[in-house]
Amino acid sequence: MLELRNVTKRVGRVDHIRDVSLALRPGTLNVLLGPTLSGKTSLMRLMAGLDQPTAGSIHVEGRDVTGVAVQKRNVAMVYQQFINYPTLTVYENIASPLRVARADAATIDREVRRAADLLRLGPYLERTPLALSGGQQQRTALARAIVKKAGLVLLDEPLANLDYKLREELREELPRIFAQSGAIFVYATTEPQEALLLGGNTATLSEGRITQFGPTTEVFRRPLDLVTARTFADPPLNTISLEKAGGAFLLDGAPVMPVPAHLAAVADGTYTVAFQPHHLALAAQTPGAIPIRAKVTVAEITGSETFVHLAFADARFVMLAPGIHDLEPDTAVVVHVDARHLMMFDGAGRAVLPTLRAA
Amino acid sequence: MEKSWNNRAWFMVLPVLVLVAFSAVVPLMTVVNYSVQDTFGNNEFFWAGTEWFEELLASDRFWEAMGRNLVFSLVILAIEVPLGIFIALNMPRKGIGVSVCLVLMALPLLVPWNVVGTIWQVFGRVDIGLLGHTLEAIGIDYNYVSDPIDAWITVVLMDVWHWTSLVVLLCYAGLVSIPDAYYQAARIDGASRWAVFRYIQLPKMNRVLLIAVLLRFMDSFMIYTEPFVVTGGGPGNSTTFLSIDLVKMAVGQFDLGPAAAMSLVYFLIILLLSWVFYTVMTNRGVER
Amino acid sequence: MAAIGLENIRHAYGPDPKRPADYALKSVHHTFEDGGAYALLGPSGCGKTTLLNIMSGLVTPSSGRLLFDGRDVTGLSTEARNIAQVFQFPVVYDTMTVYDNLAFPLRNRRLPEAEVDRRVRETLALIDLEDRAHRKAHGLTADQKQKISLGRGLVRNDVAAILFDEPLTVIDPHMKWLLRSQLKLLHKRFGHTMVYVTHDQTEALTFADTVVVMYEGEIVQIGTPDELFARPKHTFVGYFIGSPGMNVLPVALDGARARIGAAEIALPGAPGPVEGRIELGIRPEFVRVGREGLPVAVSKVEDVGRHKVVRATLEGRPIAALIGEDEDVPAEPRVRFEPAGINLYVDAWRVELGS
The missing domain is CATH 3.40.50.300 (P-loop containing nucleotide triphosphate hydrolases)
Structure with missing residues (x-):
């Protein structure tokens, strides 16, 4: 020891x-x-x-x-x-x-x-x-x-x-x-x-x-x-600062996505919402997936997967999508966040529990 | 932290401490002891206080010798450093030439001081020396025994011959440690030979140059053997450097008190100047 | 910008090469199209860096010709070729400011100072270093230094090509992502011919439109990332690309069926008459683990975050499969091969399967 x-x-x-x-x-x-x-x-x-x-x-x-x-x-x-x-x-x-x-x-x-x-x-x-x-x-x-x-x-x-x-x-x-x-x-x-x-x-x-x-x-x-x-994220973790108000996350006062069930009980306020690149997908793969509208910055194809760099408001997201998606820059896309793996961090950067539920 | 003081490693350092004590500290204390006393032989000593120091600092003889030392150091630095860099830049980087050059460069460094002096003393003699005789034959009036300028040129030449190699070797070591990618990048950027030197080689040689300048400065400031063998400090006092004056005073005139005071002052000056050099040059390095 | 033609390039470092093994490059013949983003991918010693140095003029090939837009440049010096290169370890001029570093190649070419200023400012914006323009390059981080190296190439708007020699080796993973996507974007915007040497498959595949896979001094396959992934021409490509690499199983053929020991696998088609060592290649991504198919013995399941790697043996042969982050291996597991992912190799080279 x-x-x-x-x-x-x-x-x-x-x-x-x-x-x-x-x-x-x-x-x-x-x-x-x-x-x-x-x-x-x-x-x-x-x-x-x-x-x-x-x-x-x-x-x-x-x-x-x-x-x-x-x-x-x-x-x-x-x-x-x-x-x-x-x-x-x-x-x-x-x-x-x-x-x-x-x-x-x-x-x-x-x-x-x-x-x-x-x-x-x-x-x-x-x-x-x-x-x-x-x-x-x-x-x-x-x-x-x-x-x-x-x-x-x-x-x-x-x-x-x-x-x-x-x-x-x-x-x-x-x-x-x-x-x-x-x-x-x-x-x-x-x-x-x-x-x-x-x-x-x-x-x-x-x-x-x-x-x-x-x-x-x-x-x-x-x-x-x-x-x-x-x-502990590679590609880099996707983060965005959002306002939680009841059942919705607001960005500049406008609702951008619903709050997933496992985080519904969290007190209202400003949080950093985060999710891993592989929890973002082009198609809704799991029940309760949250759709968001974003714009493609650049797509990197690795053969089996595609890293899609996205612009969402002022935030930059990376999506790791299985398969090949030859998306041209500036294409508007709807992508889906796997709600089960969404994380929230308070103003001091501490995780709001319960965060993740291992499947 | 306390525990590291209890470490047995300190015993390892003990022999060195004892050695340093006997070789440096004890003689230094003797010198300090002499410098504040007067003696008339017979091992009778009288307290003299700071008298010798005052006398020394007021004497023209001391300041003139000091001036000669400074000029000498600056002159040989001004010659040896650029010359050393130049030779190092032009040495081959690979192949058989490398070892040949390195051996050639190291040769003068292997010759003892007094031998260097003797070589040049003979070399420069007008009657039998190759250099002196040749110069005279082509009509140049050269005689280091009678002409102070010629004496100076001889001593400077001798030092340059003896010590430029050191600068070369240090610079060469600095140069070969520069990764190839730098030269490649410079070629791609279309850099001239001068730009490569100014922006790649010189900055990368910074550290070794600092060491070279420091070593050459300290060493040249303490010059003794060569002028002693060749010119004996003359003609007149023209090549009487501090060290030569010091020996004259101590051994020739048996003025132990003044000589001790002088050697202390000499020691402090070298320490101070080296420190100034070091600080100035490392600060420049940091700025870069 | 230019197309780079390699005409039967061979190179040996030692004098008097005799055997093929003496050659670091064994006859490379290929054209890098103008404005393309290429990667040279292979393990150390495969000749990729030699090839790059031949293009930049740091190495003269033993034989063959190098053409820039059809013009023979084999004998030209590096300076005259007008290329830019980013090295493995950042090369910056320490004593200069960031600004002067970028201005250096232009000033060397005696451009008017107003033009230098305009281009340097543009480039500073491109590489996101505007706020550090007047700082000494010395104290910058590795990724910033690499950006300066790149910037010295971008600032010359007439370069024939930009060459990269494993430029992200000393960069932290997070910065790698950022730098790589910026590079990709710069390529899309300006269309420089870019050739990128690396041993890292992710870097090669994400950066390049066309990847050139090299092995022991030869090009084994040239293709888009998805071609290399789905149809590796050689088992080496199958092994080298993908994490874990392709499963390669020795099989016996029976028409459109392949046999591994007692197990039988239906092929998507029958190959023509073949002779030699026959192997079936299937990527872990196409091996489905479930209750159907061939029985396997699972030795280990590695949870690597976004998916799990199942290590198993099939008829005594090791085989890897991928399952999802939220999936588990069933009791008495069996595997099934997706027909679309099956490739057949004879003496390590891929053969087409008829339908």
Whole structure:
């Protein structure tokens, strides 16, 4: 169990991490999701013991380890850059943490081969890292982190420098590899899609603060505030400020859409209404879908789906519609919001509950 | 935070602290000690207070030497920095030429100071030196022993020969770290050779240039060996720099008190000027 | 703006290439039409960046010709080709203001200052950086810097083409969306010939009207996004495009029926006489999970937000299917293949199915 208690990290006059409390259990995969400079790397450095917090404390199994040097923390780290010993073979690279720990030859051989099998590096053990593809280099770095049998494995955007398809393959394998280890895994990424593919738990970060922490799909479907909802949306979350008056949402005094049943009890007032791009459709697919009139800005076709960028009053919406819709700019369309997935946030950005009902 | 002070890492630093204490702090304290006392030999010391400092700061001899130092540093900076940049820009970026150039450039840096002095002393002699003799043969009146200007030219040339390589190597390191995409973008934008230098290479060399200027300034301000070997500070006092004067005073005249005061002032001036240089140049960097 | 013709372009980086493997590009022959939005898509090492550099003049091909509107430019320098390029990592002139960055290519070409000012102002509006015009480019964010790179191309209204080399690599996901749709809009408005190199299928498919898929130095398919999705010409295209990629199952043929082990699948038509390794390709989007069809063993269901990925085995072969966000996998699940989504491959190349 790794616990951060009210951890703050200030550098100069800037707070890189603000009052973060977090408890991570062994055998779990925990994603830190947030844009560049939101504090993901700072937080990992604190967890590793590379940096000391300005305030707050860090506990492992209940023991206060704040200030204990990184060498004594039993952590492993994998970076965005492929960091391996360039002159050593893949075998020796993977073996290096075991040699440092003075393991006997038989143990080293057994552990290296096991890790190599897990990461499909078997055929490349005698090569040097620079003779490998980027994906294989990063697999080597991952294998090294795994044989170390560290209690805490930190992965800082490990797939960011890889090709799209390679990322996809590794993402699919990683949860399986993690599950066999029993360590606490912390995985930083800027991509919501990556968090969803990895599963596990997700902590969303914004400006050095953790805005929400929980099972990944839970955080995705039931964000507790607007910042979390925005951080965890790709394509970007659709938002618009509307006035709720009884059973209708008003924009500039004119009703634009009805209030869905699950939100009918909410007090009248001004709210930010939000919904995910895939909850917007050209045809009414679910009962109670809310039709709205919008204008096409541009349509991007991906083959199986179309991202339609829409203008609705002053707001810009993105619709992720299945199928191919070659809509010319400035076409007027009627689109439908899936009412069940509509979210409301109050003036302070807090979610108005009950928000989402998972189907 | 407290815990990091209890860290055993501090023991690791201890040897260095002891070494620094013996090599720098202790001698410095000795100098401070000398600078406020007077001695007539026999290890008898009398308290002199700030007398030596007052005398020093009022003496023309000190200020003249100081002036020579400043002029010398500025002259060699004005030559070595542009020349170094120019050579670095024209060095090859790949192939066998790179290592050949780098070795050639590093050669002068490997020659000890006094050897450089001796080389030039012989090189410039009118009777047997290649340079001196050739110049005389083509009718140029050159003699570093009798003509102050010639003496200066010789010392400056010597320093340029010895140290421009350092600037070249630093600039070269800065240049090769510029990603190819910048040059490509500049070609696409139709930039001239000068524009590439002005807007890509120079800004990217900013940091290494700062280091080069600082190193060359500090080093040239402390110049001693070369003029000592070649001109011995002459003719007259024309190449008597602070350091040469200092040695004359301490070793030649055994004026330990004034010499100690002078070396302290000298030390503070270098510290101050380096700090000014550093601040000015880094501020310019920030502004950019 | 110009059409870019590639005539039998081959390129090898090493001297004296002999085997086909020595070539980074193996005979590329294609024309990028004037005003088109193209993407070159493929994994690293497929030759897409080499091809882009050949177009921009940074690399001279070992053989073949490059034509801009029919004019041979193979021997011309980058400057003389009049193209613009946006690189993977933002290239801005740090010491200049945003305004001067945009003015730089024009001033280099000695345009009158009044004209420079007019065009720079126009471009600043296009890339939404008007409010930062007089700030130094140094402190800007990655996406703003990339906009400046693009702006330096847009500001020259006579460029033959704008080339992009994985321009969104260092941009955060949210900004990627914004930049990409702005780019698409700029293309629709001004009709520059644009060629965009990427390994990211989403970027390629959303940006381009025509996608050129490359693999090991060759073009394997050129098509619109929906062609690449619905009718991949090669199993590589099926695998590379789509997340997850196409399911490729080895089958035995029996007229208009395909057999996988004991399971039988009706094809929408019978192929002509075929010989070789026969495979059936079906995208996860066209695999229906329900109570009808072929029995499968489900190993995992991945909830990826807007849909779920069902991982299963069919006759011992792994197969992926997509189901909706609000759907569940029934007990004793079976799968059915949508006939419209079935493709047949012989030795990895697609064959037409007669009706």
